[in-house]
Every structure is written in C-alpha cells, then in structure tokens.
Amino acid sequence: MSDHSRAPEAQAGYYARHIFFCLNERPNGEDCCALHGAKEGFDHCKKRVKEAGLAGKGQVRVNKAGCLDRCAAGPVAVVYPEGTWYTFVDEADIDEIVDSHLKHGQVVERLLVPPELGR
C-alpha cells in the first residue's frame, strides 16, 4: 500500500536512472523515430541493461515512450534524472550509453542531441 503521508523526496529515487526511448510510429508514412531504428535501439538497450545486472529497483529502468517532440533528432532517448538527450545510430552507440551513462553517470558527449533540435 502506498504511503501518501511521506514527503515527496522520500518517495523519489525508486530507480537511479530512467531512460525513455521514443518508439513513435506514424501511420501515414511521415518521418518518425520508428523509421530510424528506434525499436532496435530500445530492444538492444533493454537486453544490455539486463545482461549487465543493472535492471531493477535502485538501478536502471528502460521504457518505451511515444513522441518526445524532438523528432528532428530521431531516433531519440532521454535519461533522467539528468534530462540528457541522446540520438543513436547503431548498437555500439547504445552500448556506450549503457556503459558510460547508465552505469557510471558519465555523459556520452558525441551522442548528445543538439539543443536547438526540436520537432
């Protein structure tokens, strides 16, 4: 049962890090992350996090998301609590995000979404 009387900060941090992948697919053939390997990146990240023993409470959670409104940089994923936005091309990019950021909190500069890129 949840305890609503606890302060918000006492309830924070169930996961140390949370990564959301945009898997948005547009039915009318319009450009979207799904057309640029988003699902493959998500699946690989999920697998790598699990293999590394990083998945679960107090550690890392990998989640699907809909459009994150930064389509111009797609495929995109965002890591919280830092709010770090990444783009990626292949499995090696995902490996680097897992090994560097999700495991050690070190941002992978070369994969950052340029701040001006939005929809």
Ligand code: FES
């Ligand atoms: S379709 Fe992926 S961010 Fe919009």
